[in-house]
Structures are given as C-alpha cells and as structure tokens.
Amino acid sequence: MVNRIVVGAHYGLRDWILQRATAVIMAIYTVGIVLALLAIPGTHEGWKAFFACTAVRVVTQVTLIALFAHVWVGMRDLWMDYIKPVGLRLTMHVFTIVWLVGTLVYSVKVVWGM
Numbered sequence: 001m002v003n004r005i006v007v008g009a010h011y012g013l014r015d016w017i018l019q020r021a022t023a024v025i026m027a028i029y030t031v032g033i034v035l036a037l038l039a040i041p042g043t044h045e046g047w048k049a050f051f052a053c054t055a056v057r058v059v060t061q062v063t064l065i066a067l068f069a070h071v072w073v074g075m076r077d078l079w080m081d082y083i084k085p086v087g088l089r090l091t092m093h094v095f096t097i098v099w100l101v102g103t104l105v106y107s108v109k110v111v112w113g114m
Helices: 012-039 044-052 054-082 086-112
Strands: none
Touching: 012 054, 044 054, 054 086
C-alpha cells in the first residue's frame, strides 16, 4: 500500500457546481429581461414601473449576488493559476474581495434605492 500525500484546497467540485449554478441563474435572468424588454413599453416610466415591483428587485439582487459569486470563483482561480508570487497573489485576492464587496453594497443601493 502506497501512502499518497494529498495537497490542495479540495474545493474543485464545489466551485465547478457553483460556477454552473450561477451561470444558469444569470442565463434565466437574461432571458427574462429580454422578454420584459419586448413586452413593456420602452420608456423610462415603463422600466421604472417594471423595476418598482418587489419580485423583480429580489430576482435582480439574487442574480447580482450570483454574478459576484461567479466572478469570485473565476478570478480566484485565475490568480491561483497564473500569479506565482504569494504576496502578489494575496494582494490580488484582497483587491478582488474588496471590489466585489463594494459592488455588492452599491448594487443594493441601486436596486433598492437606498
């Protein structure tokens, strides 16, 4: 029997599933928005009334959270695969996290009008 040393973070399957699930959420939302674009009047008032609906706001915010999770997994993998100096990689991770949290906070402000 050979003892094998297992290394790594062991989150490959979880990230793969997360990427696929968030992509499905974003695709469904995109189809919904395109259908809404065809169905509602193309005026500012029409769009304002459409996004005044709480259900639309919730679905939009959930989709944006899915987008941020999708971006995080992709960027983290990109930094881990291509940035070899540990300090620079950590800096890029922190920059990405700060940017994503900032955009999440701003998305809440935009979607919910806070």
